[in-house]
Amino acid sequence: MENERLRAALTLLDVDALGQTCPTRKIVEQVTSRWGTLVLAVLATGPHRFAAVRDRIGGISEKMLAQTLKQLVRAGLVDRAVDASVPPQVTYSLTELGAGLATPLCELIQWLGEHTPEIVRAQQTYDGLTER
């Protein structure tokens, strides 16, 4: 455990994503925004039309989804392809850069998925102790 922690610490210090003026920090904030994470995770399972992303996530407004997708396209992580049909169909997919990001992102989500019962239990214990 100590080794693992040390490795994580060194990994982090190596890139220093914490300084307020560091461009990485802004990118960390954008990508790990509430919706950014979920949209990237959906696209990691394959290309999706706008409505399909919206339906898979649930609870996201069309305006917020459009903003999130625009930021991800702008960052070069997502590709927006317009099909010349009537009406035109827009398909979103991960770029090669975005697919590279999907790997550590999905590993993080997987860790959280596997440890959800432990975390929920901790939250319930905390609430039980503080409500008394």
Next chain:
Amino acid sequence: MENERLRAALTLLDVDALGQTCPTRKIVEQVTSRWGTLVLAVLATGPHRFAAVRDRIGGISEKMLAQTLKQLVRAGLVDRAVDASVPPQVTYSLTELGAGLATPLCELIQWLGEHTPEIVRAQQTYDGLTER
């Protein structure tokens, strides 16, 4: 690349963190909140007093930092230790669960750090094209 994408997709589907009612989704949102990510990353480098976390992050209000730390303590990811000195000192550190989370989280931050130049370049190209 196709293999990597497939692996990421399967990893994701395996935990299905996307459903609106899934408890993992709430946890993904909390942990990958703007400040949650940064606070966990700071604590991955070792235990910190409240003021030390605030100073390393920069730009976070004391109220928001207190809220973020409280949520992380509640989730069992961060330990809050009060030293019986005058005035009492409070130290925050990762729990064993939190240290486990730090590994994939720091890998994500490292990926973003390594690819920041590419992402910034994509953003500049996008802005150049859309401003015309």
